[in-house]
Amino acid sequence: SKYLLEVQELKKxxxxxxxxxxRKVGDVKAVDNISLxxxxxxxxxxxxxxxxxxxxxxxxxxxxxxPTEGKILFEGRDITKLRGSELRDLRQDxxxxxxxxxxxxxxxxxxxxxxxxxxxxxxxxxxxxxxxEVIALLKRVGLPEDAYYKYPHEFSGGQRQRIGIxxxxxxxxxxxxxxxxxxxxxVSVQSQVLNLLKELQQEFNLTLxxxxxxxxxxxxxxxxxxxxxxxxxxxxxxxxxxxxxxKHPYTQALISxxxxxxxxxxxxxxxxxxxxxxxxxxxxxxxxHPRCPKVMPHCSEVKPELKEVNREHRVSCLLYE
Ligand code: SF4
Ligand code: MG
Numbered sequence: 001s002k003y004l005l006e007v008q009e010l011k012k013x014x015x016x017x018x019x020x021x022x023r024k025v026g027d028v029k030a031v032d033n034i035s036l037x038x039x040x041x042x043x044x045x046x047x048x049x050x051x052x053x054x055x056x057x058x059x060x061x062x063x064x065x066x067p068t069e070g071k072i073l074f075e076g077r078d079i080t081k082l083r084g085s086e087l088r089d090l091r092q093d094x095x096x097x098x099x100x101x102x103x104x105x106x107x108x109x110x111x112x113x114x115x116x117x118x119x120x121x122x123x124x125x126x127x128x129x130x131x132x133e134v135i136a137l138l139k140r141v142g143l144p145e146d147a148y149y150k151y152p153h154e155f156s157g158g159q160r161q162r163i164g165i166x167x168x169x170x171x172x173x174x175x176x177x178x179x180x181x182x183x184x185x186x187v188s189v190q191s192q193v194l195n196l197l198k199e200l201q202q203e204f205n206l207t208l209x210x211x212x213x214x215x216x217x218x219x220x221x222x223x224x225x226x227x228x229x230x231x232x233x234x235x236x237x238x239x240x241x242x243x244x245x246x247k248h249p250y251t252q253a254l255i256s257x258x259x260x261x262x263x264x265x266x267x268x269x270x271x272x273x274x275x276x277x278x279x280x281x282x283x284x285x286x287x288x289h290p291r292c293p294k295v296m297p298h299c300s301e302v303k304p305e306l307k308e309v310n311r312e313h314r315v316s317c318l319l320y321e
Contacts, residue, residue: 001076004175004207005038005061010070012053012060016280028280030056032231032287033070035306038175043201043208045218045239047254048228051276054211057228058177061209062094063087074175092122095168099180101160105152111138111163112148118170134170141166142196158189162196169200176201177209182217194221216258219243224312227251230287231279233306237313247315249294286318294319 013027030053038044048054059065061072063079072080074093082090098104105114115134118124131148138147141162143155152160161181168176178197182190198221201208212218218225219239226236227250235248246252253270272291277283283290289299299318306316 002039003037003073004040004075005036006071006073006076007034007036007061008071008073010034010036010057010060010072011068012056012065013068026280028278029231029282030279031060032279032282034228034231034233036061036226036233036236038207038209039223040207041201041205042223043198043210043221045222045225046209046211046228047215047218047225048213049276050213051279052228053231053279054213054228055179058096058179058209058211062096062175062177063090064096091118092171093174095171095173095176097161097164097168097176097178097181100184101157101164102152104164105160105167107152109151110148111143111150111152111155114152114163115166115170118167122171124171134166137166137169138163141169141200142192156189157185158193161185161193165193165196165200169204172204173206175207175209177211179211180213181210183213190217197221215243215254227254230276230282232287232316234288234317235313235315236306237310237315241310241313245313247309247313247320248288248317249292249319250288253293286316 010031011033012031013029015024016026016028017023018025034057046054060067063082067080071078079090112134115137116130119130135145135148139145143159143162152163182193185193210218210221222239224236225239225242226233227248229250235251242251243255246255253272256268256270270293274291277290285300285302286304289295296318302318304316304318304321306314308314309320
């Protein structure tokens with residue numbers, strides 16, 4: 001199969017308890033229903049505002065979280081319900097890079113130990129070669145050789161993220177899910193870390209799921225892009241196509257918000273009214289209808305499905321049905 005990962009109708013709900021007896025009163029539908037395939041070696045950008053469920057989707061796909069419903073296939077194998085040692089084995093192939101590199105690095109551990117840890121846990125590399133291997137990794141991600149004996153607080157934000165990337169790479173995984181890996185970094189450092197990820201992706205033939213809240217960040221990184229809104233995937237397309245010809249009104253609004261360097265390209269900025277509704281009480285019908293500039297009378301009644309409108313361009317909007 002050309003797909004490394006196949007996600008079918010995935011849901012992740014969190015129960016909400018309330019009242020004196022703390023009974024279950026509802027669900028937060030963090031991921032409501034997403035179907036998504038990742039091709040081997042591609043970078044897939046998953047975009048949406050904060051709270052849209054993209055981080056939860058990333059963590060459920062990698063099985064850091066248990067799905068509520070749906071199916072996840074990794075190299076054709078069903079990993080939806082893996083537990084214990086099988087789940088542990090999956091970690092060799094699937095790794096994460098987190099948003100806050102400092103919070104995800106143990107401050108009491110030397111960088112050498114942080115990056116060696118996965119290799120030791122999975123008994124990879126011999127004791128003699130381990131240190132050399134880790135030093136080579138640190139160098140590859142652009143850290144100085146003496147980083148091995150230093151602690152996370154001795155590094156800048158961008159360098160800490162490089163440590164996180166080295167750790168994720170140590171086991172030579174097939175898939176890396178990077179959850180907003182640059183959004184905590186200074187703008188001047190962001191593109192350096194993005195370039196590094198892009199280089200490593202090619203060099204190690206990684207499949208990369210790149211999560212971001214900003215379409216402009218994923219633009220140069222991604223082969224394909226998926227846009228999430230309130231736990232739903234509303235549009236998926238080739239990266240160039242989604243910028244050139246966005247179909248979903250939400251994607252159109254996101255793209256109109258990207259500053260255009262060339263003033264001749266100025267298109268009308270679409271301002272969305274209101275806030276993202278609560279995922280505990282999502283709107284009926286199309287989840288975007290309370291904010292949609294193109295809303296039609298039946299949009300509050302019928303929930304659109306993600307359907308193909310062009311080759312490999314899928315959109316969930318009643319305008320195209
Ligand atoms: Fe807007 Fe209706 Fe399309 Fe939803 S289905 S995005 S409300 S036009
Ligand atoms: Mg997040």
